[in-house]
Amino acid sequence: MKREVAIVAVGATRFGEHWSKGLKDLAWEAGVQAVEEAGISGRDIQYIVFGNMSGGMFEGQEHVGALVAEFLGLNPVPATRVEAACASGGVAFFQGYLAVASGMYDLVAVGGVEKMTDVEPGQATEILSAAMNYEWEAYFGATFPGVYALMATRYMHEYGLKPETLAEVAVKNHYHGSMNPLAHFRNRITVEDVLSSPVVAYPLRRNDCCPVSDGAACVLLAPLEEARKYTDTPIIVKAVSQASDTLSLLERRDICTLDATVNAAEKAFAMAKLTRSDIDLVEVHDCFTIAEILALEDLGFCAKGEAFKLYEEGETYVGGRLPVNTDGGLKAGGHAVGATGVKQIVEIVKQLRGEAEGGRQVGGAEVGLAHNVGGSGATAVVTILSRR
Amino acid sequence: MGVSGVPRHWRSLRERYRLLGTYCENCKTSFFPPRKICPKCRRKGRTREVEFSGRGRVFSYTVIHVGSKTFEEYAPYVIGLIELEEGPRVLSQIVDCKPEEVRIGMMVEACFRKLFEQEDGGIISYGFKFRPVDDSWAEYYSRLLSEKKARPAQA
Numbered sequence A: 001m002k003r004e005v006a007i008v009a010v011g012a013t014r015f016g017e018h019w020s021k022g023l024k025d026l027a028w029e030a031g032v033q034a035v036e037e038a039g040i041s042g043r044d045i046q047y048i049v050f051g052n053m054s055g056g057m058f059e060g061q062e063h064v065g066a067l068v069a070e071f072l073g074l075n076p077v078p079a080t081r082v083e084a085a086c087a088s089g090g091v092a093f094f095q096g097y098l099a100v101a102s103g104m105y106d107l108v109a110v111g112g113v114e115k116m117t118d119v120e121p122g123q124a125t126e127i128l129s130a131a132m133n134y135e136w137e138a139y140f141g142a143t144f145p146g147v148y149a150l151m152a153t154r155y156m157h158e159y160g161l162k163p164e165t166l167a168e169v170a171v172k173n174h175y176h177g178s179m180n181p182l183a184h185f186r187n188r189i190t191v192e193d194v195l196s197s198p199v200v201a202y203p204l205r206r207n208d209c210c211p212v213s214d215g216a217a218c219v220l221l222a223p224l225e226e227a228r229k230y231t232d233t234p235i236i237v238k239a240v241s242q243a244s245d246t247l248s249l250l251e252r253r254d255i256c257t258l259d260a261t262v263n264a265a266e267k268a269f270a271m272a273k274l275t276r277s278d279i280d281l282v283e284v285h286d287c288f289t290i291a292e293i294l295a296l297e298d299l300g301f302c303a304k305g306e307a308f309k310l311y312e313e314g315e316t317y318v319g320g321r322l323p324v325n326t327d328g329g330l331k332a333g334g335h336a337v338g339a340t341g342v343k344q345i346v347e348i349v350k351q352l353r354g355e356a357e358g359g360r361q362v363g364g365a366e367v368g369l370a371h372n373v374g375g376s377g378a379t380a381v382v383t384i385l386s387r388r
Numbered sequence B: 001m002g003v004s005g006v007p008r009h010w011r012s013l014r015e016r017y018r019l020l021g022t023y024c025e026n027c028k029t030s031f032f033p034p035r036k037i038c039p040k041c042r043r044k045g046r047t048r049e050v051e052f053s054g055r056g057r058v059f060s061y062t063v064i065h066v067g068s069k070t071f072e073e074y075a076p077y078v079i080g081l082i083e084l085e086e087g088p089r090v091l092s093q094i095v096d097c098k099p100e101e102v103r104i105g106m107m108v109e110a111c112f113r114k115l116f117e118q119e120d121g122g123i124i125s126y127g128f129k130f131r132p133v134d135d136s137w138a139e140y141y142s143r144l145l146s147e148k149k150a151r152p153a154q155a
Helices: A023-038 A053-057 A064-071 A088-100 A120-132 A144-159 A165-176 A192-195 A224-229 A259-272 A287-300 A309-314 A327-334 A339-355 B006-010 B013-018 B135-149
Strands: A005-012 A048-050 A079-082 A108-114 A199-201 A215-223 A235-244 A282-283 A367-374 A379-386 B020-024 B029-031 B047-051 B055-064 B076-084 B089-094 B107-117 B124-134
Touching: A005 A023, A005 A088, A005 A224, A005 A339, A005 B055, A005 B107, A023 A064, A023 A215, A048 A064, A048 A088, A048 A339, A053 A120, A053 A215, A064 A079, A064 B047, A079 A088, A088 A108, A088 A235, A088 A367, A088 A379, A108 A339, A108 B047, A120 A144, A120 B089, A144 A199, A144 B076, A165 A287, A165 A309, A165 A327, A192 A287, A192 B020, A199 A215, A199 B055, A215 A224, A215 A339, A235 A339, A259 A287, A259 A367, A259 A379, A282 A379, A287 A367, A339 A367, A339 A379, A367 B055, B013 B020, B013 B029, B013 B124, B055 B089
Parallel strands: A048 A079, A048 A108, A282 A367, B089 B124
Antiparallel strands: A005 A215, A005 A235, A108 A215, A235 A379, A367 A379, B020 B029, B020 B047, B055 B076, B055 B107, B076 B089, B107 B124
């Protein structure tokens, strides 16, 4: 019989360019915060599992599971690094959840860490393109922004989406990011700023794209029945669901729909026994502005082709009907690829505890959803968290 | 591209030079890239290699201004998702035209081109790219496509 699982502590570094910190320093910073918040000794942790897309290509360092355990002084605790491109963090959370729900472990540290800024930008673009199909996409010159641009061009063709609406996604995320002390970018921008930024992959411009960030995040998981040993405000994991799809965009049924998101969301809502109207805020995977539009539709918050209405009406801001990416999302909050899925969960936890700083707290938030995507949609993880 | 060993590039050379995919005799569906198993029929599927005509239409496109390291020098260049007349889609560069001339629905055909050169005297990789088909041909292909759609699908 599976046990109910709760998040009992969180920690996160600022996302951004951390020239003086390497992978293990970032993991340390996020991990220590979580351990101190729970009032435990690191030695109480029974299992460490964390997301990291490419220590090998970004840092020349593989085997980072054991490396992090060593640096945290936690040998011989089992430590596993999981990889699912940009969904590495979400998949790590799923694995940590399984470890506690199954009864195998009673205190698990779930993390995510990525050190990306040690390589030059062209190199980073090439490494990230490995999240797609290498042989039949990257090999022919496709870049990661390029593949999302293919979705955007087609979406504009089918549903009449305007670049101005895409720009509203970035404007909103920068507005939220300006209130988040851990965000990569804290400046506010205008629609004009987005539309006048250089083209990266038509129709996507620089301000449609998330940055390359360094960062780490960590949460501690325990069985719900033991959660109050560590915190007065445990956050319950109502559901976590992962789905897969073809690695390459060219093989998808519909390039304007991420079927992995659709499938993960359906299972998550069924598992949580909740409906879309129960959700007070969402963190979605906005690696590009078009991705946020697709996510809201694929998660079932609006019909295909209609997400733009939420932006025209300002409903995705804090204070709106469905606040989206209150920490600035990937666009302004930053995207340290392997850490992002866990960082999203940290934000939902802060919101549900009523601890979101800077004026971005969603009033009376009870239930939140996090949505993490790998590659152009080959992996999706949907997590639903609740205060009670 | 990242991996420098020659066999990595040589292994898929036939498919990349001749635009080969997989056809399942059971469900009469073509697939690209090539597969070992039909994802629809699985064990019941009967798959064989198929060479595509190379004709198709632009399903979506983008103009890459910021390329990865290997392709930096070619930017800006057009990447398209091409829907082949046999059904499957292929991702490829669209060449022999200005980026602003590319449209969704445009008729294109495969051609054989250089894809990239590895730095430091590494291999030069070749494969298919797509180019626009001129108007008279476009009309002919368009008729061919509609005739094909009227008939039962074939490889």
